[in-house]
Amino acid sequence: MVGRDLVTSAYLLRGDEPALVETGPSTSEQAVTDGLAGLGVGRADLAHVVVTHIHLDHAGGVGTLAGKYPSATIWVHERGAPHLVDPTRLVASTARTYGEEMARSYFGGVEPAPPERIRAVGDGDVIALGSRSLEVLYTPGHASHHVALVDSETGGVFVGDALGVHLPDVKVLRPATPPPEFDVEVAVASIELIRERARSVLYLSHYGAVPEVDAMCDLSVVRIRGWADEVGSALRSSEEQDLDEIVRLLEKRGTAEALEDAGPGADLDRYDMLTSYRVNAAGLIRYWRKRWEREALEAEGSAT
Numbered sequence: 517m518v519g520r521d522l523v524t525s526a527y528l529l530r531g532d533e534p535a536l537v538e539t540g541p542s543t544s545e546q547a548v549t550d551g552l553a554g555l556g557v558g559r560a561d562l563a564h565v566v567v568t569h570i571h572l573d574h575a576g577g578v579g580t581l582a583g584k585y586p587s588a589t590i591w592v593h594e595r596g597a598p599h600l601v602d603p604t605r606l607v608a609s610t611a612r613t614y615g616e617e618m619a620r621s622y623f624g625g626v627e628p629a630p631p632e633r634i635r636a637v638g639d640g641d642v643i644a645l646g647s648r649s650l651e652v653l654y655t656p657g658h659a660s661h662h663v664a665l666v667d668s669e670t671g672g673v674f675v676g677d678a679l680g681v682h683l684p685d686v687k688v689l690r691p692a693t694p695p696p697e698f699d700v701e702v703a704v705a706s707i708e709l710i711r712e713r714a715r716s717v718l719y720l721s722h723y724g725a726v727p728e729v730d731a732m733c734d735l736s737v738v739r740i741r742g743w744a745d746e747v748g749s750a751l752r753s754s755e756e757q758d759l760d761e762i763v764r765l766l767e768k769r770g771t772a773e774a775l776e777d778a779g780p781g782a783d784l785d786r787y788d789m790l791t792s793y794r795v796n797a798a799g800l801i802r803y804w805r806k807r808w809e810r811e812a813l814e815a816e817g818s819a820t
């Protein structure tokens with residue numbers, strides 16, 4: 517992504533119907549097409565493109581690649597499908613989260629995907645890829661349209677962003693709690709479902725295969741709850757709490773965790789591209805405000 521290595525993955529599942537899991541953003545197009553060509557997958561060969569969710573670092577390149585690989589069927593959760601066909605709202609929401617200029621430089625342009633080639637999926641659906649298949653696990657939390665995919669051949673699970681970001685050359689795990697949909701309890705339930713179903717490795721979108729399923733799930737839950745509680749108690753202590761103050765709190769926490777995971781001097785540059793403190797702070801503030809509003813309404817409802 518944006519000329520940097522080990523940022524965002526695209527996985528090729530070999531077989532009689534070759535399938536790509538995740539496309540990356542359109543700024544990764546050349547890397548993905550070169551990679552596929554190097555593995556012997558030509559223009560007419562790619563049969564499927566499957567995405568865990570529609571955030572642009574995962575699926576921003578779908579429309580562009582659909583043009584390059586005219587035989588590929590595109591698979592996405594039913595809540596994400598409309599946004600691949602018409603990316604206008606998705607692009608606008610990304611610009612709100614990252615700022616227009618940064619969104620453009622990270623993710624590039626977003627081409628609409630042809631609707632007749634899109635198949636919408638939900639929990640329990642099986643995507644047949646000829647000799648192997650992917651089972652869809654609905655795993656919301658990071659986003660309401662997020663799925664994980666269980667590979668029939670290896671028992672590995674493609675987990676998207678459900679567990680957060682863990683780059684293999686740095687080995688720091690940082691949560692990914694972006695607005696507008698991040699939900700702590702839902703995210704934790706999804707991680708538990710992934711843990712239950714993973715028979716071998718976890719394939720993170722950022723980045724690579726992680727064989728330590730239990731340890732990674734445990735750490736992910738601890739980190740998500742830790743970050744959420746930090747933000748929740750700061751918000752509770754003062755109504756006036758501003759975004760910058762929350763960002764500083766998460767930065768302090770993230771720095772300590774990086775030291776814990778990787779020792780001093782960890783290069784966190786790419787983490788800031790993928791899952792910045794500011795984006796995570798905004799997502800967690802929104803989560804708590806929505807949750808408290810819901811709880812207040814419920815309390816009102818039960819009092820009357």
Ligand SMILES: [Zn+2]
Nearest residue numbers: 569571658677
């Ligand atoms: Zn995401």
